[in-house]
Amino acid sequence: MNQEFENEKFDEWFEDAFYEKTDEINEQLSREILISMVGDVNSGKSSTINRLMDEDLASVGAQPGETVHIQKYVYKENIIFVDTPGLDDVVEENSEVTKKYYEQSDVVLFFLNAAGTVLSENELKNFKQIEKITKDIIIVLNKIDAADDIPNLVKYIQDHTNYGYPVVPISSRTGENISMLQAKLLDVLEKKSKDILMAQNFKDKSSVANKWILAAGASAAAVGASPIPGSDFIPLTSIQVGLMIKLSTLYDKPVSKENAKELLIATVVGNIGKTIFRQLVKIIPAAGSVVGASVAGATTIALGYAVKYMHENEIELKAEHLKTVYEMFLKKEKSNPSI
Known part of the structure; x- marks a missing residue:
């Protein structure tokens, strides 16, 4: 874990976002x-x-x-x-x-x-x-x-x-x-505020996941921040954490707070390399037009598709699996719609 993120402020941002989004989704599921x-x-x-x-x-x-x-x-x-x-x-x-x-x-x-x-x-x-x-x-x-x-x-x-x-x-x-x-x-x-409950029970979860991922990417791009701590980092954290929890709820495979934090840090720090995120956007249908040149948007979409892929292929949501999943994406043909 990058030392730059080993501070109480980041922990506070993340913890607030994780519990806020978890509570929102649990409330939805009770309706x-x-x-x-x-x-x-x-x-x-x-x-x-x-x-x-x-x-x-x-x-x-x-x-x-x-x-x-x-x-x-x-x-x-x-x-x-x-x-x-x-x-x-x-x-x-x-x-x-x-x-x-x-x-x-x-x-x-x-x-x-x-x-x-x-x-x-x-x-x-x-x-x-x-x-x-x-x-x-x-x-x-x-x-x-x-x-x-x-x-x-x-x-x-x-x-x-x-x-x-x-x-x-x-x-x-x-x-x-x-x-x-x-x-x-x-x-x-x-x-x-009832869409998550319905989506969780749909036959076709993949198209729902795609819709949510692209929407989160657009929201992240609108924030206008690079994926580093700053004034825009709090809303970006909320968007990315919310996306991970929504996708995990959709596939009925809860993500732990610890694993979500690891995934977020690996994505935000960009230790996998910012270039890979830009490459990923090029092969994900509609992603490029959604996020444009935004690094924040690109990283959010890449993270979303990685979480989706791991859930659909029974891979535990851990940061150590991100690089392998991203590299696998890059080997796919640009027109492959199955990501």
Whole structure:
């Protein structure tokens, strides 16, 4: 460990950041997520949540709701999907119960069938009723594998919903664009500090990790500091420590305070060499455009991808493994998306 960092000030910075981020994430994991789904019976709601969670949840997790028209799917106690009939139910009591679910929901997934009549008059009426209750809506255009001219269908939906909501074209049958739906869900849940809980239970953790790493790199680059102690070092420490803990939570492999500190010091000191970080950014998709010439951004992204790689390959998070992992990255082809 570099002697330059053997001081009480650095220990204080690191300790504060580690416990602050750990507490934030633990608080997130204790919350409940409620996701309402609305759409025709053939719109693929059940198959979509099965794809998202990598489990046959819609077949085995159903629980009776308040009416025969509402079905609840409970995943690990605190993630609840509710299949609702919409607000145009002929039974007024059912519509009132459905309305309460929309009011309480973190996200409403509004399903449309790309192979059917997309956004029919009745669907549009129902949509406009729902958006009076909540703006946290994601429009899911499912079954794109059975339809043509998807870009025009997406534009048609956007035109008729005033471009106010994300439209995600997917195939729950083939899995196409499921990672895109994940990303949009996390964008909404992040505003409510519930994204980490959801991400931890997604099937595709790799794309989530990539999203977080690039976002942390951009934040570090915005700090504008080189990775050395100074006025900008405290926020940089917080960003990098937070990223390590988030990634470790995502893969359900907690990082110890001691190992996190070693990894941070090895990265900040740059004893592996600043050049290697700049080289790494060149081979990580989208990283260069995110961090530009920022050393802080580059080191943050390199650290993030190293932590991700170690988790995915059952390597203990220790500073002594960093150099080997970085050198392995540099041997990969520039176009290799698997980093």
